[in-house]
Amino acid sequence: MANDPKGLRLLATVMTIKEGYYPSTRSYKHNNPGNIGNTDKGNNKTFSSLEAGVKKQRDYILSVAAGTHRAYPLGKKKKIKPYYSEEIAKYQKTYRGKSPWLPGYEFVYTGQVDQFVKIYSTGARGSNGYLSLILSYFKQNGYDITAQSKIQDIIKLN
Numbered sequence: 001m002a003n004d005p006k007g008l009r010l011l012a013t014v015m016t017i018k019e020g021y022y023p024s025t026r027s028y029k030h031n032n033p034g035n036i037g038n039t040d041k042g043n044n045k046t047f048s049s050l051e052a053g054v055k056k057q058r059d060y061i062l063s064v065a066a067g068t069h070r071a072y073p074l075g076k077k078k079k080i081k082p083y084y085s086e087e088i089a090k091y092q093k094t095y096r097g098k099s100p101w102l103p104g105y106e107f108v109y110t111g112q113v114d115q116f117v118k119i120y121s122t123g124a125r126g127s128n129g130y131l132s133l134i135l136s137y138f139k140q141n142g143y144d145i146t147a148q149s150k151i152q153d154i155i156k157l158n
Contacts, residue, residue: 016057018134021033032044036053065151072119074111077106078115078119085122098123099126102122113151
């Protein structure tokens with residue numbers, strides 16, 4: 001990703017941090033720094049190398065920004081049903097006591113980073129921790145983005 005815009009690299013990095021990429025974790029064991037394709041039910045997507053996992057994460061973010069990823073329908077209504085997360089219930093220590101009962105959402109998806117994280121991460125539906133980490137990480141790196149900033153714009157920052 002060395003030749004990609006800094007915004008794309010920062011977004012991929014902060015997602016990797018939030019997804020817990022370090023030895024002995026799920027994302028680490030499966031060469032999947034963004035936990036792309038992993039589910040709350042325990043299904044794991046394994047990549048042959050860390051490089052392949054990073055490439056998948058990069059391509060995922062680019063497809064979201066381009067409006068070609070079906071889970072992120074630019075300009076269309078997105079409905080996220082309320083959900084009981086068995087993963088959050090099972091790993092309460094990891095999730096720091098977060099309720100496994102997650103609210104539903106309904107909005108027109110515009111590409112805003114706050115909408116993105118609610119679709120991307122089940123746990124992000126119950127709190128703003130994921131969003132706050134992204135905003136503060138960009139701030140630490142000299143970029144003022146907001147919850148309403150669009151993924152399409154963030155990934156182009158240099």
